[in-house]
Every structure is written in C-alpha cells, then in structure tokens.
Amino acid sequence: MVVIRSSPGQHKGVCFLAALFFVVLLLLPCQLWAGEYLDSAHGSTLHGVKRPSIDSAGYARGNCAHCHEQHASIDGAEPEPSSGTPSPFALFTTNFDSSKTLGPYSESDNFCFYCHNATASIQVVTNYDYSQNFGCAGLQVSSIMDAFNQASYHNLYDIWSFARSSFSSWFTNGSNPCNACHNPHLARRNWAYPSDPLYSAISKPTDHFNLWGTTSLMSAYSYESPYCSGTSREPTGSGASNGGSTPDYVSFCTNCHNPSNTIYSTSLGRDLVKIDWSSQGDKHGARNMDGGLDIEGPYGSSGGYVLSCLDCHEPHGSSNILLIRRRVNGGDLHDSITTYSTNYWGYLCTRCHLDDYDANAGTKEPYRWRYVHHEAPDHPYTAMRCGQCHGGGSMPIPCTNCHYHGAVDSRTGLINF
Amino acid sequence: MIDRGLLWILVVAWLVVLATPCTARVTGLCANCHTMHNSQNNVAVNSAGPNNALLNSNCAGCHQGQNTGTNTTPYVFDPTGPVYGSTGTESQSNTLAGGNFYWVAQGYNAAGHNVAGITSQDPRLGNTPPGGSALSGRLTCAGTNGCHGDRSVGDSTKAMLGSHHYNDSSVWKDGSTTANSYRFLKGIQGLEDTSYEYHPVSSSHHNKYYGVARSSETDTATGTISSLCAECHGDFHDGNGNLVPASESFGAGVWVRHPTDFDMASAQSSSEYQGYNGGTGTDNPYSIISPVATTDKTTTLNTTVYSQSGDAIVMCISCHRAHGSPFDASLRWDYKSWPAGGYNGCAVCHTTKD
Numbered sequence: 059m060v061v062i063r064s065s066p067g068q069h070k071g072v073c074f075l076a077a078l079f080f081v082v083l084l085l086l087p088c089q090l091w092a093g094e095y096l097d098s099a100h101g102s103t104l105h106g107v108k109r110p111s112i113d114s115a116g117y118a119r120g121n122c123a124h125c126h127e128q129h130a131s132i133d134g135a136e137p138e139p140s141s142g143t144p145s146p147f148a149l150f151t152t153n154f155d156s157s158k159t160l161g162p163y164s165e166s167d168n169f170c171f172y173c174h175n176a177t178a179s180i181q182v183v184t185n186y187d188y189s190q191n192f193g194c195a196g197l198q199v200s201s202i203m204d205a206f207n208q209a210s211y212h213n214l215y216d217i218w219s220f221a222r223s224s225f226s227s228w229f230t231n232g233s234n235p236c237n238a239c240h241n242p243h244l245a246r247r248n249w250a251y252p253s254d255p256l257y258s259a260i261s262k263p264t265d266h267f268n269l270w271g272t273t274s275l276m277s278a279y280s281y282e283s284p285y286c287s288g289t290s291r292e293p294t295g296s297g298a299s300n301g302g303s304t305p306d307y308v309s310f311c312t313n314c315h316n317p318s319n320t321i322y323s324t325s326l327g328r329d330l331v332k333i334d335w336s337s338q339g340d341k342h343g344a345r346n347m348d349g350g351l352d353i354e355g356p357y358g359s360s361g362g363y364v365l366s367c368l369d370c371h372e373p374h375g376s377s378n379i380l381l382i383r384r385r386v387n388g389g390d391l392h393d394s395i396t397t398y399s400t401n402y403w404g405y406l407c408t409r410c411h412l413d414d415y416d417a418n419a420g421t422k423e424p425y426r427w428r429y430v431h432h433e434a435p436d437h438p439y440t441a442m443r444c445g446q447c448h449g450g451g452s453m454p455i456p457c458t459n460c461h462y463h464g465a466v467d468s469r470t471g472l473i474n475f
Numbered sequence: 476m477i478d479r480g481l482l483w484i485l486v487v488a489w490l491v492v493l494a495t496p497c498t499a500r501v502t503g504l505c506a507n508c509h510t511m512h513n514s515q516n517n518v519a520v521n522s523a524g525p526n527n528a529l530l531n532s533n534c535a536g537c538h539q540g541q542n543t544g545t546n547t548t549p550y551v552f553d554p555t556g557p558v559y560g561s562t563g564t565e566s567q568s569n570t571l572a573g574g575n576f577y578w579v580a581q582g583y584n585a586a587g588h589n590v591a592g593i594t595s596q597d598p599r600l601g602n603t604p605p606g607g608s609a610l611s612g613r614l615t616c617a618g619t620n621g622c623h624g625d626r627s628v629g630d631s632t633k634a635m636l637g638s639h640h641y642n643d644s645s646v647w648k649d650g651s652t653t654a655n656s657y658r659f660l661k662g663i664q665g666l667e668d669t670s671y672e673y674h675p676v677s678s679s680h681h682n683k684y685y686g687v688a689r690s691s692e693t694d695t696a697t698g699t700i701s702s703l704c705a706e707c708h709g710d711f712h713d714g715n716g717n718l719v720p721a722s723e724s725f726g727a728g729v730w731v732r733h734p735t736d737f738d739m740a741s742a743q744s745s746s747e748y749q750g751y752n753g754g755t756g757t758d759n760p761y762s763i764i765s766p767v768a769t770t771d772k773t774t775t776l777n778t779t780v781y782s783q784s785g786d787a788i789v790m791c792i793s794c795h796r797a798h799g800s801p802f803d804a805s806l807r808w809d810y811k812s813w814p815a816g817g818y819n820g821c822a823v824c825h826t827t828k829d
Binding site: 116119131134227 | 605711727728730733803812813
C-alpha cells in the first residue's frame with residue numbers, strides 16, 4: 059500500500075486550495091448554454107416565434123412549426139394563414155414577393171413582416187430604429203416594416219436581386235432579402251441587450267451561417283463611439299468609448315458596399331455610389347485626414363478616426379433620404395433631410411463638425427460653413443473667385459456639390475469626404 | 476474411425492447451429508397460428524366464424540402483446556400500454572421500429588395510423604390520408620387499403636399469402652415477392668433487424684432502410700420505404716411542384732415540403748447536415764433516433780453515415796413511426812413540446828437548429 063505522507067503545513071495548503079476551488083465554483087455564473095437556434099430571438103422559449111394557429115394547436119413557443127409547415131399542412135389541413143399553396147422553405151406563406159420592386163411595403167410582401175410589423179397579423183414584434191435603440195433618440199417607428207416605410211429604405215428588391223447573383227451559394231430565388239443580413243435561426247435579440255455585441259442580430263452575407271459582430275468589434279479600428287445622450291456613449295448610453303460594445307459594422311456593410319460591387323438602386327434609378335472605406339478611400343473611413351479638424355466631441359482634433367457606417371446611417375429605413383439617421387452623435391438632426399441637393403445636410407454635418415455658430419466665427423449662424431471653408435487656419439479654399447464653387451447663385455451652396463462618398467475636388471485634388 | 480476431437484468439434488458446431496435464432500421465419504406448432512376446423516374442445520376458436528387461411532386470428536390478434544426482447548412475434552399493439560421513452564430507443568422502451576398502435580387506439584388520432592380492427596376511424600380525416608386521395612375503405616394492415624402484403628389484393632389475409640412461411644431476414648429483401656419484401660411490404664427493399672429494433676444499437680443492431688438519392692421530384696423512387704408512404708401520402712414525397720418551387724432546381728435547398736429520398740450529402744444550401752448525429756461529415760455514427768436510408772443493397776449493416784455515396788438519405792420514417800407513437804403526427808419524438816420541453820430529434824440532421 060502506498061501511503062502519502064504530508065506535513066501539517068502541506069495539508070493546510072491543500073485544504074486551502076480545495077476550499078478556494080470550491081468557492082470559485084460557487085461564484086461562477088450559472089449559465090445554461092443552449093444551441094444556436096435556442097439562443098436566437100426566434101428560438102427563445104420566452105420571446106420566440108408564436109403563430110396563433112400553431113400556438114392554439116399546442117406547439118411550444120419557438121417551435122419550428124410557427125414558421126415552417128414540413129408538409130404544407132398539419133393534420134391534413136393548412137393552418138392559418140392559409141396561402142393555398144406550399145411555399146419555399148416550407149414557410150407558411152410566400153417568402154418575398156419579388157414583383158414588389160419599390161416600397162412602401164405591406165405585410166404580404168415579405169414573410170418577416172407577418173411579425174415585424176406594428177399591426178402584424180401573426181405576432182406583433184416591436185422594434186425601434188437604430189437611432190432610438192442604440193442612439194438614445196425618441197420614438198419614431200415601432201416595427202421593422204414601419205422603419206422601411208419611410209423616406210428612404212434599404213430597397214428589398216435590390217437586396218434580393220444583388221444577393222441572388224453575389225451570394226448564390228446559399229441565397230436563391232426563393233430567399234428573403236432580410237436574410238442577406240440576418241440569419242433567422244441565429245439572430246439574437248440585440249435590441250434588448252444593445253451594448254452587448256454577443257447578442258448580435260446580423261450575419262455577413264459571405265458568412266451567412268455565423269453571427270457577425272460578436273467578437274469582431276469597432277474597437278479594432280481607430281474608433282470613437284459617438285455620444286448617445288449627454289456624454290454617454292453609443293450604444294444606448296452605456297457603450298464603451300473605443301467601440302468595444304459595437305459590432306464591426308464597417309466590415310459588415312462593406313461586404314456589399316465596397317469599391318468592387320456595382321449595386322443598382324431601383325429607388326434611386328441609378329447605381330449606388332461605391333464605398334471605399336480603406337486608407338485609399340474616404341477620410342471618414344481609414345484614409346488619413348489632411349489639414350486640421352474643427353470638430354465636436356467626443357472627437358479630438360488629432361483626427362484619424364474610422365467611423366462606423368451606422369454612426370450616420372440607419373440599416374432599414376429613415377425619415378431622411380439616403381438612410382441618414384435622425385439622431386447622430388448625441389443630438390437629433392434639426393430637421394429632416396428630404397432632398398439631395400440642399401444645404402440642409404448641415405443638420406447632419408454639424409453633429410460632428412463645427413459650423414459657424416459653434417465656431418463663433420464666419421457668419422456665426424447655425425448650419426453655415428464659412429469658417430471651416432474660408433477662415434479656419436487650415437481652410438481649404440481662399441475666399442476669392444467665388445464663382446468657381448458657388449457659381450452665380452446665392453450662398454450657401456448645397457453640401458452635396460462637394461461632399462459625398464468618394465468625393466474628390468477635381469480642381470484642387472482635395473478629398474472631400 | 477473418426478477422430479474423437481473432430482467428433483467433438485462437429486457436435487459443438489451442430490449445437491451452435493441449433494442454438495442460432497431463426498431469421499424471423501414463422502416456427503413452432505401449426506396450431507399456434509392455425510385451426511383446422513375453427514374448433515377446439517368443441518368451442519369455436521373464433522366466435523365470429525372461421526378466418527381465411529385457417530388462421531386463429533387476424534393481424535392484430537397475433538401481433539398484439541408486450542415486447543420483451545424474447546418474443547419472436549413482433550408486437551405492434553400493446554393494449555396494456557407500452558413504454559416508449561423520449562425516442563422509443565431508450566433502454567426502458569419496449570416498442571419496435573414501427574412504434575405501437577396503443578396511443579392511437581386510445582383515441583389520440585394524430586398519434587398513429589387508424590387501422591381497422593385496432594382503432595376507430597379518424598374523425599378528422601375519414602379515409603383520406605393527408606397528401607393523398609381517399610381510400611376506398613378503412614385503412615387496413617394489408618391489401619388494397621393497407622401497407623403490408625400484396626396491395627393489389629383486396630383481402631388483408633390473402634394479400635399476405637406466401638409471406639410468413641418464406642421469410643428470410645438474413646438476406647437483402649429485394650421486393651420481388653411479398654416474402655422477399657422488407658417487412659412483407661411488397662415491393663419495398665431493405666434489410667430487416669431480426670429483433671425488429673427492440674432496443675436498437677447504432678453500431679450493430681437496427682434495420683437497414685433502402686432509399687434513392689433522387690435528382691428529380693417526379694422520380695417515384697420505387698422500392699424505397701418512403702415510396703411506400705407515398706402510395707397514400709403522395710404529395711409529401713413526389714410529383715411536379717410538390718417539393719420544389721417552379722423557380723428552383725431540385726436539391727438547390729429551396730423546398731416547399733420537407734424532402735425525402737434525398738441524400739443530405741447533396742444539399743447545396745447548407746453544410747449543417749454533415750454534422751449528422753454529432754459527426755463531422757465522414758463516417759458519422761448512424762442514428763437510431765433519426766435514421767437515414769441508403770442506396771447500398773448489401774447485407775452489411777450501415778453503422779456509419781457519410782461513408783459512401785447515397786448513405787444519408789432522408790426518409791419519412793427518419794421522423795415518423797409507421798404504426799404509432801405517443802406523439803402528434805406519429806413522430807419519433809415529442810417535437811410539439813420543443814423547445815420548452817419535448818425532444819429535438821430534428822437536430823440530428825438540422826445540427827444548427829438546436
């Protein structure tokens with residue numbers, strides 16, 4: 059027999075370690091790890107999918123049958139809503155009506171809208187826009203469909219059309235355009251945990267079968283989280299200042315919106331402007347700034363920031379054109395931007411850049427930009443030969459004459475965005 | 476003179492042969508099943524009158540009882556209430572591959588096939604099977620309105636002629652005759668587990684189902700176990716527009732109904748099926764909870780999946796029990812209660828949906 063002898067001191071040490079181990083075990087959070095679907099918003103037993111006709115038939119919440127009918131019928135009959143014919147992906151109705159090339163959308167246009175709709179017939183799911191949910195704005199819309207049905211929206215037909223050709227390994231004619239960005243079996247309740255990216259609701263189109271943004275974060279860039287309210291940061295006022303609470307939306311959005319892809323917009327009647335967020339592209343992206351920076355907090359004059367697409371844009375739809383958020387960097391835009399060629403863009407720009415009013419220079423008027431253009435120490439344009447920029451019209455001129463994604467002043471070579 | 480050692484070997488060999496269980500062919504006294512005059516000790520064996528083929532009883536009469544693992548007659552109806560467990564494969568379970576008619580006989584109509592002589596007619600469906608056309612009468616075990624035997628013969632007993640006495644479960648059933656058909660389902664192929672999957676074991680002891688790796692929804696996949704189901708539930712198995720929308724090609728991943736007789740290895744839209752039953756896409760362990768069919772017609776048991784072409788074929792009975800189960804739609808597991816409770820057998824194939 060082997061006898062292990064230990065001194066009293068050793069014995070006490072072992073006891074202490076055992077006790078410590080036990081205490082650590084007790085302190086560990088009690089977590090039950092479910093599978094990917096059960097962790098998703100749709101698979102949740104508390105919040106998941108729930109179709110009335112299926113619920114009344116006794117199916118548990120989150121069960122597949124709330125969305126799918128494996129044989130286009132149950133017990134020999136088609137549960138409500140009855141479309142009369144079997145639908146792609148064995149869904150209870152048509153996934154997407156591809157004849158619907160423009161909004162506004164109604165419930166029957168998109169399978170998702172049977173729930174993500176303030177007056178949905180199946181299950182009313184409340185969702186707010188990004189400005190409210192992550193940016194501390196007040197109420198404007200309370201569902202995804204309502205978010206789409208605004209002045210500008212991520213055109214679903216165009217997404218569907220682009221995804222069919224670009225992501226054909228998994229996106230088919232019968233697919234839903236929402237799935238280009240969301241995997242319904244994975245997407246989590248991000249809105250309920252806005253500052254915890256582990257609850258991401260998005261999947262990159264090129265990596266549809268994984269969530270995106272859980273560990274790939276904006277903190278990988280030279281990023282400064284914008285203000286949400288006061289000096290608290292996005293998302294939702296409790297975000298990390300370095301983007302550690304924000305998914306990497308740059309990589310996500312540029313999965314489609316990059317310098318290579320030509321994407322046609324039915325809404326705009328033209329190809330979308332290609333976005334180059336690299337060091338060779340826009341200054342709002344990774345390109346180094348030139349000159350100084352007359353800027354609002356939390357940004358510093360040293361610059362060098364890479365912005366998140368969602369710092370300025372809504373993902374689904376907006377009351378402004380071009381999906382511009384209604385609240386940016388801790389403040390609501392003064393008014394809606396409803397046309398492209400306007401100096402109302404100042405409502406957006408002034409959320410981060412010093413206008414004459416904030417600079418207390420130039421015209422000293424809000425939403426005017428004489429100081430930064432002509433008077434600041436690093437002003438790019440000398441106030442002479444006015445007509446070269448201003449033409450013969452009245453001042454000020456529309457911001458979009460010079461500033462837009464990819465804008466370069468052909469006369470001076472300045473990168474203007 | 477015979478060497479004593481050799482003699483000893485021969486004796487042992489003979490005893491081994493005698494001790495080897497029969498391969499499901501009916502054995503024993505004729506009187507176990509037949510009565511010559513429908514009379515025993517001056518009492519009618521069957522008070523309703525003699526049966527065809529001089530049988531003591533009908534299908535349900537003989538195949539009624541509780542499975543113990545030693546019974547050679549497979550019991551498909553246990554009126555005392557069988558033990559099923561979560562999936563019908565647990566150690567306490569005493570049901571067989573087809574499940575049991577007990578629950579449907581209790582009036583739980585969705586829990587199995589409402590077969591005449593065992594259950595009352597399904598008040599919801601009448602004689603019209605979901606996905607198919609109305610039968611000419613009540614569903615029966617065999618014959619024209621049944622599953623077993625020769626389905627061109629009207630009478631259940633006559634449809635089974637030439638089956639029980641000629642069965643050989645050691646060979647691949649090629650469907651050529653009723654006896655040479657999987658479980659006497661005439662025309663259906665497969666390899667029969669000699670204990671009818673009483674306490675099946677993935678690696679050694681289960682049925683081997685025949686499937687076809689289809690490339691078209693109009694392929695009726697003759698000879699497969701799913702094609703048998705399709706004889707009544709046709710829309711669920713084949714037919715133009717029944718599985719695939721007009722804008723898609725077969726196998727592209729867009730189904731309008733859950734496919735059967737389709738090889739998961741051919742799935743283009745997702746790779747999740749390669750994780751079948753916890754595997755990685757090569758030599759996955761066969762699942763007795765959600766089994767798959769194979770195109771392989773040898774008597775080698777398919778204990779692994781994703782090991783050869785056409786060995787991961789979805790079939791109707793990947794999800795359903797043919798006779799009945801405690802669950803809605805005669806499913807193998809309690810799908811309806813999942814995810815709050817129940818069991819997610821779907822995740823055996825849909826490995827990311829758990």
